[in-house]
Amino acid sequence: MGMYIVEIGTHSFRKGVSTYVVSQPGGPAAHSIWLRAGWSLGRVQSRYIFQGDGGDQYVGRAATGLPNNSIEFAQLPPHFGEDIKNILTSSEWENILPDYRAFYPVEFRTVLPKLLASLAYHSNWLQQQLHPNHPLFSTYLWRSGKLRELKHYVHTGHFRCPPPD
Numbered sequence: 001m002g003m004y005i006v007e008i009g010t011h012s013f014r015k016g017v018s019t020y021v022v023s024q025p026g027g028p029a030a031h032s033i034w035l036r037a038g039w040s041l042g043r044v045q046s047r048y049i050f051q052g053d054g055g056d057q058y059v060g061r062a063a064t065g066l067p068n069n070s071i072e073f074a075q076l077p078p079h080f081g082e083d084i085k086n087i088l089t090s091s092e093w094e095n096i097l098p099d100y101r102a103f104y105p106v107e108f109r110t111v112l113p114k115l116l117a118s119l120a121y122h123s124n125w126l127q128q129q130l131h132p133n134h135p136l137f138s139t140y141l142w143r144s145g146k147l148r149e150l151k152h153y154v155h156t157g158h159f160r161c162p163p164p165d
Contacts, residue, residue, distance in 0.1 A: 014038065021062045026069065028058045036060070074158045078121035080113050081155055088113075088150075095140050116141075120151040 014037040021033050032055035034041060066073045080087075093100040097112070104112075119126070119141070130136060141147050 017063045021059060024062055024068060027062050028055065032056065032059050036063075071158055076155070076157050076160070077114065078117040078154050078156050080117050080150075080153050083153060084113050087153060092146070095144070096146070116150065117154050120147050121154045121156065123147050123151065 018033050018037045021027055022030060031041060036056055036059040061073055062068055066075065088096075090101065093112075096116070097104070100109070100112075126136065136142060
């Protein structure tokens with residue numbers, strides 16, 4: 001793209017996303033965008049303007065490119081319910097991601113079920129889009145059939161998940 005890696009920092013991404021979100025008609029309030037980007041509102045404004053309920057979530061959804069005038073804006077990301085704790089044991093996590101407990105910090109391990117749910121949910125699309133020899137398809141997760149099994153436990157929906165059967 002004609003840029004050197006040292007020319008790109010987190011500010012570049014925050015500025016780009018903020019510019020995109022603030023340009024959306026009917027989009028989030030400017031102060032919500034600034035707070036999400038980690039920018040100061042200034043000495044006076046920061047005493048009187050605070051993040052309201054849902055402002056940060058609204059900015060996050062708008063930043064993903066979801067159309068804010070469509071029901072798709074309320075689409076929940078693929079995720080597992082609480083039952084995932086009973087479905088995947090520690091040893092299964094070790095098979096899926098070697099050195100799961102020893103190498104990866106607890107904070108990262110809390111994100112892994114969401115990443116796994118997204119992989120399971122999008123597995124058909126990935127198979128259609130990626131080359132058959134893609135390294136993803138040689139992983140334990142793909143070869144063992146575990147991903148197909150987990151797909152059954154993935155929840156999605158609009159606004160909130162439907163109640164369990």
